Amino acid sequence: MKFAIALFAPPHAPSSRRALRFAQAVLAGGHEIVRLFFYQDGVHSASSNVISPQDELDLTGEWRDFVRTQRLDGVVCIAAALRRGVLDTQEAQRYAAGSANLQAPWELSGLGQLHEATQQADRLVCFGGS
Amino acid sequence: MSKSLLIISRQPPWSGPTAREALDIALAGGAFDLPIGMLFLDDGVFQLSTAQQPATLQQKDLGANLQALPMFGVEALYTSTRSLQERGLERQKLNLAVELLDDAGLTALVARYDQVITL
Numbered sequence: 001m002k003f004a005i006a007l008f009a010p011p012h013a014p015s016s017r018r019a020l021r022f023a024q025a026v027l028a029g030g031h032e033i034v035r036l037f038f039y040q041d042g043v044h045s046a047s048s049n050v051i052s053p054q055d056e057l058d059l060t061g062e063w064r065d066f067v068r069t070q071r072l073d074g075v076v077c078i079a080a081a082l083r084r085g086v087l088d089t090q091e092a093q094r095y096a097a098g099s100a101n102l103q104a105p106w107e108l109s110g111l112g113q114l115h116e117a118t119q120q121a122d123r124l125v126c127f128g129g130s
Numbered sequence: 131m132s133k134s135l136l137i138i139s140r141q142p143p144w145s146g147p148t149a150r151e152a153l154d155i156a157l158a159g160g161a162f163d164l165p166i167g168m169l170f171l172d173d174g175v176f177q178l179s180t181a182q183q184p185a186t187l188q189q190k191d192l193g194a195n196l197q198a199l200p201m202f203g204v205e206a207l208y209t210s211t212r213s214l215q216e217r218g219l220e221r222q223k224l225n226l227a228v229e230l231l232d233d234a235g236l237t238a239l240v241a242r243y244d245q246v247i248t249l
Contacts, residue, residue, distance in 0.1 A: 008249065039155075040147070111155055115135070115162055124247070129150065130141055130248060
């Protein structure tokens with residue numbers, strides 16, 4: 001089965017960890033992830049500036065490793081990210097911001113990517129909505 | 131055939147960007163000619179309230195942006211009779227043409243859509 005996974009909650013929210021574990025279980029079960037789409041406060045999970053204490057779960061690092069090793073399509077909504085200070089190099093330069101905090105494997109793009117993934121997937125599974 | 135998507139918007143317009151970001155999903159879907167529905171539920175019905183003064187909070191008027199929904203082809207707009215009643219909002223004073231649904235109607239609505247996003 002093809003899954004699209006949307007994350008709306010920040011990295012410190014329980015639903016962010018659940019989203020990652022669900023995504024891992026999807027692949028472990030032999031299913032496919034069409035795309036991960038981070039929206040609202042979910043964009044913070046793609047920030048390289050989130051530092052976890054050494055004895056705590058490094059969720060943003062785990063997400064990054066997971067997306068990279070599984071070669072997943074990890075899309076971060078550009079409008080939501082800009083609003084929250086999550087910028088790639090191009091956007092940081094465009095807005096003359098101090099520094100970029102979003103790198104590969106993550107990619108900034110628009111909400112059309114969420115709709116496209118929803119169309120391609122058998123199931124859309126959302127984490128952290130209200 | 132395109133899969134249908136229902137966006138359930140549950141936050142008032144003044145509590146952060148959630149209401150606006152829910153609307154943005156609907157507008158983006160409409161721009162791609164997808165079958166999108168939008169349901170204003172719980173505190174989300176405050177988005178439909180007229181005579182708001184967002185400028186006092188240095189906010190833009192979300193009500194004005196909601197008017198874009200039909201222009202983007204998103205005409206399946208709903209709200210909950212119960213949510214309106216609980217908050218003392220009158221159906222005649224809403225800023226958008228929405229269909230009012232009772233609880234059974236809400237259940238049927240959600241069942242009718244292929245996908246649902248709740249924000």
